Amino acid sequence: MICYILGNGGWGTALGMTLANNGHDVTLWGPFEEEIQEIRSAGENIVYLPGVAIPKEIKWTSCPADVKDADLVVLVVPSRFVRSTLQTFKPHLPENALIVSATKGLDEATHQRMSEVAFDVLGRNTAILSGPSHAEEVARGVPTAVTIAGKEFQALEKIQSAFSGKTFRVYTSDDIIGVELGGTLKNIIAVAAGILDGIGLGDNSKAALMTRGLAEISRLGCALGAKPETFSGLSGVGDLMVTCASRHSRNRSVGERLGKGETIAEIMNGMKQVAEGVWNAKAARDLAAEHGIDMPITEEVCQIVENGKDPRQALEDLMSRDPKAE
Numbered sequence: 001m002i003c004y005i006l007g008n009g010g011w012g013t014a015l016g017m018t019l020a021n022n023g024h025d026v027t028l029w030g031p032f033e034e035e036i037q038e039i040r041s042a043g044e045n046i047v048y049l050p051g052v053a054i055p056k057e058i059k060w061t062s063c064p065a066d067v068k069d070a071d072l073v074v075l076v077v078p079s080r081f082v083r084s085t086l087q088t089f090k091p092h093l094p095e096n097a098l099i100v101s102a103t104k105g106l107d108e109a110t111h112q113r114m115s116e117v118a119f120d121v122l123g124r125n126t127a128i129l130s131g132p133s134h135a136e137e138v139a140r141g142v143p144t145a146v147t148i149a150g151k152e153f154q155a156l157e158k159i160q161s162a163f164s165g166k167t168f169r170v171y172t173s174d175d176i177i178g179v180e181l182g183g184t185l186k187n188i189i190a191v192a193a194g195i196l197d198g199i200g201l202g203d204n205s206k207a208a209l210m211t212r213g214l215a216e217i218s219r220l221g222c223a224l225g226a227k228p229e230t231f232s233g234l235s236g237v238g239d240l241m242v243t244c245a246s247r248h249s250r251n252r253s254v255g256e257r258l259g260k261g262e263t264i265a266e267i268m269n270g271m272k273q274v275a276e277g278v279w280n281a282k283a284a285r286d287l288a289a290e291h292g293i294d295m296p297i298t299e300e301v302c303q304i305v306e307n308g309k310d311p312r313q314a315l316e317d318l319m320s321r322d323p324k325a326e
Helices: 010-021 033-042 064-069 079-092 114-122 135-139 153-163 176-199 203-223 228-232 234-245 250-259 264-269 276-290 296-307 311-319
Strands: 002-006 025-029 049-053 059-061 072-075 098-101 127-130 144-149 168-173
Touching: 002 010, 002 064, 010 025, 010 049, 010 072, 010 135, 010 153, 025 064, 033 059, 049 135, 064 079, 072 079, 072 153, 079 114, 079 276, 098 114, 098 153, 114 176, 127 153, 127 176, 127 234, 144 153, 144 176, 144 234, 153 168, 168 176, 176 203, 176 228, 176 234, 176 250, 176 276, 176 296, 176 311, 203 228, 203 234, 203 276, 203 296, 228 234, 234 250, 250 264, 250 276, 276 296, 296 311
Parallel strands: 002 025, 002 072, 025 059, 072 098, 098 127, 144 168
Antiparallel strands: 127 144
């Protein structure tokens, strides 16, 4: 299978390596030729996935027209750039190519999920790949399990087969909304989890936050048509656990620095990689408000990253809310 990855970040590189290790013909695209040249010459994605040797079989390009022969196209650019990237590639995409989004986020202007953005631009269904899967571990062959969700079962089977290997197991689902929102909203909860770490709180606090965070994710997801059981799976509680606890999690790391007193501007100005939870906090808060869904943790994260609210005050406000049943 000829596979084309849109996005030369760590996650795009790791997915490209997964496909290449399964014997597929893989090309990775990035928007900046100088970055592509650096990766080609180094045999390593020094900026986004340092210390991991990339198979020589993988090809690199900055030319969108190269996608013309692809059987499988995997979208792995940050959510903020998904719409513009798809608009760039639309004239070149083969009619029968399978399209997968591995981007976890919401469109900040429309609050659409990435599959909805893709349908707006391309007029085609897009499958969703999500689950507990840090790029650093996937690229090194650490056993990982994820979910692929979509509307067309035959297409899902083909995508599942392409990605599945000795260290990367893929399960199928027809719950696009649940799988997509689980992967998106957990980033916001992970920022909050990092804040607790930065403040220096303990396991009780983190367990409470993750549990109530999952309740928020489930409430909004079910209101939008997701299946409740999806949030007990890999793309729900699985992804939430790994993102809130791992040293690899950029969202958790941002939160930790906020909890230690840094400002969001100081943190983001020094980051080369994306923390989707920061970008998506306001969009998630507003989406919940549109549907009358209460998401107090998301609201407080939004207040911290958007308005500079003191994280300790946010925690106090959460803990002093009116009592209610679980």
